Amino acid sequence: MSVRRSGRFCRCLALLAGLATTAAPAADALVVLTVDVEYLESGMPLYAAIATQAERAQQGVESTRRSEIELARDLRQSEVLTALPEAISEVALAANADLVLDREVAQRVGASAADDVTEEVERILVSQFSQLPLEPGT
């Protein structure tokens, strides 16, 4: 390798080093995850399971009791919705994520390649609520 070529090589290395420095923001390249909010808020089979549970409990009972069960079902569904942000946070913390976005938002801002954690969030909610009995009147 001639001296001139070696000099060029050094300059190129310096350029690369420069690029590495400008790539310092890579440290703040974000870990972004996505979830399907619509599915988690209304489409999960968990909601259907809660409805089925309520329907079964309503069979052969008087109307006052039926309304109580109906109320218990509504309450359980709102409990799931209340637990949703916590479940998302739990998954985000475990993944050391910076941001969790709804799929639609992620698509809009060009981050649709981010990992989707809808299933993980659903798993948490299912484990938390699927085995709980409906407790009318409480």
Next chain:
Amino acid sequence: MSRLLVLLCACWLPWVAQATARMLVVDLSEAYTRSTALAGLLADIDAELKALAQRHRPTLERLRSELQQLKQQAPADRDQQLAIARKISDVEAAAELEEERLAQANQAAIEQVDQAITEVKGMLKKETGARAVLDIQETQYVRPDCPCLATERLYELLNQRLPKVELRLADAES
């Protein structure tokens, strides 16, 4: 050797581009205290509402008292009672109109601030090379120490761009 460098650059550059194309998140939930324009607007609206109440209250109180007295002293004098009731209704209508004008002026001022926020978001994007500036409500989770949080800088730029917003009340006749 140069081929090797080209290859290295080809691998490196897209990564650099991706790393710098970041996202920012801003929390505007405290805008009414953190934006000097909005805080000022809130104070102006408050003062206007107090002044408005002050302007009409004495007249309304006097007329209501007159009406009350009239009902007790001359219950049969319906015309006079009706005249006072009409005056009360006129004053109330005028007050309502003023409130409406105030609401419109408030709306226009808020729109000005909204516009400034949009501009400032654009400035933030340019300044940081971010590909998007999201409101925190658009996110499902943000790590509290996320480098993406740019709320402080947003308010800094917003307060420079629009330190105050004027409450422009339309003329009563228009």
